[in-house]
Amino acid sequence: MTATQPDLGTWVGKGIDRVEGPHKVTGTAPYASDVTLPGMLHAVVVTSTIAAGSIVKIDSSALLTLPGVRAVFTHENFPRLNTPTQVLFGEAPVVPMQDARIAFHGQEVALVVADTPQEATEAARLLEITYAAEPPLLDPAGQRRETLPSSPDTSRGDTDAGWAAADVRVGATYRTPENTNNPLGLMGCVAVWDGDHLEIHDSTQGTIALRTILAGMFGVPESGVRVRVPYLGGGFGAGLNQWPYKILAAGAARELGVPVKLMLTRPQMFRLVGHRPNSEHQVRLGAARDGGLTMIEHRATSLSSMDFPAVGLLTSGTPHLYDCANVATVERTVRLNRRYPTSMRAPGEAEGNWAVETAMDELAHELGMDPLDLRLRNLATERDPATGKPWSSNAVIECCRVGAELFGWSRRDPRPASTREGDLLIGQGMAACGFFAYMPMSQARVTIYADGTAAVRSAATDIGTGTYTIITQVAADLLGLHPQQVDFQLGDSDMPASAHSGGSGLASSLSNAVIDAVSHLRGELLALAGPDSPLHGLAPDDVVCRDGALCRRDDPSAREPIADLLAGSGLVELAADGRLRPPEGAARDMVHAAAYGARFVEVAIDPMIGRLRVRRVVTVTDGGRILNKKLARSQILGATVGGIGQALFEDTLTDPGTGRVANGTFGDYLVAVNADVPDVEVAFVGEPDRYTPSGTKGIGEIGLVGVAAAIGNAVFHATGRRARDLPITVDQLMM
Amino acid sequence: MRAFLYDRPTAVDEAVAAVAADPQAAFLAGGTTQVDLMKDGVWTPDRLVDITRLPLRGILVESQQLKVGALTTMEELAAEPVVAQRLAFVREALLHGASVQLRNMATIGGNLLQRTRCRYFRDPTVSACNRRSPDSGCAAVDNVARMHAILGVDERCIALHASDVAVPLIAVDASVLVNGPAGQRRIPLTEFWVRADEGPSIENVLGHGDLITEIDIPLLPQGWRSGYLKVRDRASYEFALTSAAVALQLDGDLIADIRIALGGVGSVPWRAREAEEMLRGTPVDPLRFEQAGRAVMASAFTVPGTAFKVDLAVRTLSRQLLTMTEAKR
């Protein structure tokens, strides 16, 4: 088995404040929008006002006489670029402005570059474009151009037999709308070329992916592209893909030979940087009288853009949560003349869980069984039911039990519409959930200096979750230092390559890379210890760093000050690299488990006017080793707010005739506000995970999963009326 | 953004003259509507005449009415003790509107003149909008309509007047004082706005250069009670799906007198006179409340997205009447 790293525990786990907090609150943290370079011009994207067809004419010459306007790029003069390389994560971008074709309303069709953003915006507004419009494909149920498989189909056992054998059966269709990621930070970039060398300050979640894609497209070596993202105003997945806007800025900067800045507007954030696509799910469940599941069938469909791959993942959790012999999942994506989708916080799982956990509640009702008992009866905790191999950790049962206890679930009257308070109907609902494990490669470099301080460097990004802080804590523990003695530098593709901040994978990937790097650093330091040293001949795992010295793990009095070791060899610093290593020992035969959770919600509904308020949330998560209590709680809290938004408000609407986003502003697209969020009780359970030395699991996304189903199930309990389409709005609740 | 001239007069006449002289000029108060329209490119005046330096801010309390300077902010009006005592529904409507930050900027004059939130109106890339460009059609009718009106509208325009505070103000027969190129005049709010079905491109009776200087709000007589119920998707910071402003005087079990206006439903803040007449002088009776609401909705024009509002508006009014008469459903 992979040995759990023993040195974590002094700083790791503590709820220390964000190390970068002072920079953020004093406005000194440089986001891409803050970057200003000498001679820099400002670019504004112009987008199409038809959803299908082609551009007949763009009259850009008229703009060139306007004040401040320096250039207008269209498909006629934007450079032809190489086909982008497929990178590990994120769909390869569609190269913008290569031809006259229009594939969706809001597609990039021109770029206006001017001295000031105001001049560019005004000129962009005046640009006249003539289109030859064709009837767009917009209706998912209508004529379809293409249907793609998304996640692979899965099947075990015999679902027909399981259906036939069931004593109780449920089957229904569930829907989720389009949601838009909408990080608070507007995305944008500043691109500058020096000969064949490109530097780009951007809002990407993955610096290395952007480097690879830009290098390939512009035909320059990867070493010639530097991506800088020290700060990122959130992303929720919107920063995973390397969107066309960056390619436009880089192309314009190269053509014009000056730095070009391009910031998207809020309405453009609804069109140009992805969204969670609509989904539809047919779920069938069968169970024996005692509640044991006899079959699970989950068929799902979502949408994508004409030239774009599928986001998928809608059914990815279904085969793994419950112990059931007969399970089948099928997933398809329909391509339409709609804007590009992408991963949005808990992609696929947030939607698939809504469908399956609502169906589980329907099943519990049909069985006359407590929904909690139905979960406890069926959750697969020892082994992954899809492969039969043991989980590296799984505390989903504990999530349910602890949550039920904190919530007071046992006091719930199981009958729907049984609890009234004046005009209000009170309901309580719950849902169980998991989030798939995902852990792409990261590398890190750890440097120790003669003055006793240390630096960690990695090309990772901190999307706002706390990467700066948790990696500082991990390194402080491993190096025996105070966090203030550790400087974690990130967000620069010239540093050791790292995974993107996404898929809840970075905390595990990067903390294990740092563990590996420090292990190598101990080896390098040991190599400096001469024959007279008490440490001579020891292996890296036999020593630890404590109080500025390298010590024998079993006898800390046998020690060498690190400064002395360095000085003895004429060194002022020593660095070692590390990376995520494949699992070792018993871990190799385990299934890498990610986070689990259980959500408990109470709602109050005024059925006369359809008013719903979430009154209470208890959310329990198995997140493996928690690196920072405070930040972990913030992640779950923020995700709960997102889950409330998914359940009740968020709904990006498209005009049926034109494919235009109908509500692409924060005035029209509703997210949960403070008044919608009650006190949320956050708890963590479980043990360090056994798959990697850090023992961590990602917790960036799990907090959102299950919230919508728990709310919907509480609505049923309150009213006896089942909600199957999100968001659950006033008009659905008037009774 | 387009360049524009910016004036900051200190006298009312100066401000009126500045706008009257330039057909492309507009007044700027708190800017929470005006600046949004400019950013969206819907209305891009060449000259903005900032009126916030004019001496039009403050509240004069008289025995029968409040004289509210047009530049008084929404928060300031809500904080006035007499409003809490004698015009509870005005206070509630103010405090349920927008957000604290906006209410600190937004003026009461500007509130009455806020433009519709219709997203087709506010997106100049949409060509069909009879309100923005006469005779071009109405995109909202065929597309996504939820925050739209069902009263005083037809297929030419279903724009909602989204002000909250205007709803109780029209119920109490408030009026505005206007200074214009032709001098001063008083306009009752019941005659101030123009319904969309009477001409989608004209929103109110003001002419170019007319400046609202004051809003006069009659106080409810002693012994009246009032309240404002706002129904919306989220708990705060959103416009009404439907709302009801009710003021009434009870005499035992009898509704001696009553005033009703509805929000979230009309192309103008909607005084519900049919309902008032059906309920005035009648005993408290929940069934009658509903009938009164239905009577107001008899003329509703709906599209698929707004159809639910008919029922919701009736329920909103009923609920508010139930609450205020403490009747059992």
Ligand SMILES: Cc1cc2nc3c(=O)[nH]c(=O)nc-3n(C[C@H](O)[C@H](O)[C@H](O)COP(=O)(O)OP(=O)(O)OC[C@H]3O[C@@H](n4cnc5c(N)ncnc54)[C@H](O)[C@@H]3O)c2cc1C
């Ligand atoms: C995000 C958001 C949410 C909102 N939510 C709500 C809500 O829930 N409920 C609600 O009622 N309102 C809401 N509002 C609207 C807000 O109340 C109005 O925008 C505000 O009251 C307008 O006042 P202002 O002083 O900012 O006006 P401005 O924007 O300065 O002016 C509005 C218009 O009136 C003209 N004007 C202003 N003052 C005068 C005057 N004295 N005489 C003649 N013309 C004048 C201007 O030329 C302009 O055309 C919201 C607004 C926003 C942006």
Ligand code: SF4
């Ligand atoms: S409802 Fe009125 S404002 Fe909206 S698009 Fe139609 S005409 Fe224009």
